[in-house]
Amino acid sequence: KQEVTQIPAALSVPEGENLVLNCSFTDSAIYNLQWFRQDPGKGLTSLLLIQSSQREQTSGRLNASLDKSSGRSTLYIAASQPGDSATYLCAAYNTNAGKSTFGDGTTLTVKP
């Protein structure tokens, strides 16, 4: 059974700082890994999807990396802004399960 862990559960940084969010998974036989953002009281917004054959994906100030062998993915946010404040979730998709397993998220606060 896949288990996904995100550490830390909460993170507070000053504006402008570069930061890394971590996601680890126990079953490395994943098909892809997806990062989401969730604002309070809202649904999830897809940020990046990394296929198992890829090492990283970039979108603007966001860069996500994937290391299947070590069961880890990281989301790098450059030059953080207060508008980046949200909960960030990762989800690992296993083909044999036919579904994604979500971590509990990291709640990020960027202070002006």
Add this chain to the structure above:
Amino acid sequence: GAGVSQSPSNKVTEKGKDVELRCDPISGHTALYWYRQRLGQGLEFLIYFQGNSAPDKSGLPSDRFSAERTGESVSTLTIQRTQQEDSAVYLCASSWQGYTEAFFGQGTRLTVV
């Protein structure tokens, strides 16, 4: 449609009543997922549809919960005899195929009083 649509956005119901939650996936998406998110907690998988069949119902918490999907379109999640512990946000997601990028609706906030 342009995105995944869920209705109602908010539902307050009395304990013991039945509720129906609706999800309209993105047109052409064959995979559809239901999740539950309690306040301050992570996502809890409920059920997954591929087309109108449900290969995985393992997350449904009790026999009071059921879901159906019509073709590769609308899905409804029904909760019978609601209990206070059913209070949560119910999120629906769809993807073109199960292994492709998933898109979420805004959720239905269910409050059982």
